[in-house]
Amino acid sequence: DAMVIQNPRYQVTQFGKPVTLSCSQTLNHNVMYWYQQKSSQAPKLLFHYYDKDFNNEADTPDNFQSRRPNTSFCFLDIRSPGLGDTAMYLCATSRDRGSTEAFFGQGTRLTVV
């Protein structure tokens, strides 16, 4: 059974039109991450939550926001998507601070047109 579930799997949005991607987890993990992965590139961390504590990477554009209303759910909001935001967006979880492996969802492939 899937433990980290991302919806939708595919999303097409227009340039400048706000879009929200969702992630849910059944693992009851404290940490949730959002990564951006462009074609043939390494995943790049955008931000992560430790419980309700939000940690933003220094080079994450202001256009990207996140919400974590409860342990199970986390959302990625892109306020005004640009063509350069076309990418796979990966949600991941890990049990606790400094714990080992992160478990990834299947990703949402976002295309901005």
Place this chain on the structure above:
Amino acid sequence: EDQVTQSPEALRLQEGESSSLNCSYTVSGLRGLFWYRQDPGKGPEFLFTLYSAGEEKEKERLKATLTKKESFLHITAPKPEDSATYLCAVQAIAAGNKLTFGGGTRVLVKP
């Protein structure tokens, strides 16, 4: 700044032809080094965690090893179903939970 470099970028193998993938890293205080497998259009799937130099882990045809500067993923007698991109990532003690990924090695195993 933590850095991870993987080589080669792509690898074409015949079924049964063993090979090794390299992951070189620079990190100030390594908490762990991770190997993931990623199939096209899917999220990374966890394979191994290595914590200290000299450590080795195995899973089916895959074996991961770690030194102070690099890690190798050995694929023994690969099958076509081993075709995937293999990602290496490091977690630094000072970086909290952040994983820094390498660019990956795309492996294609032909029957």
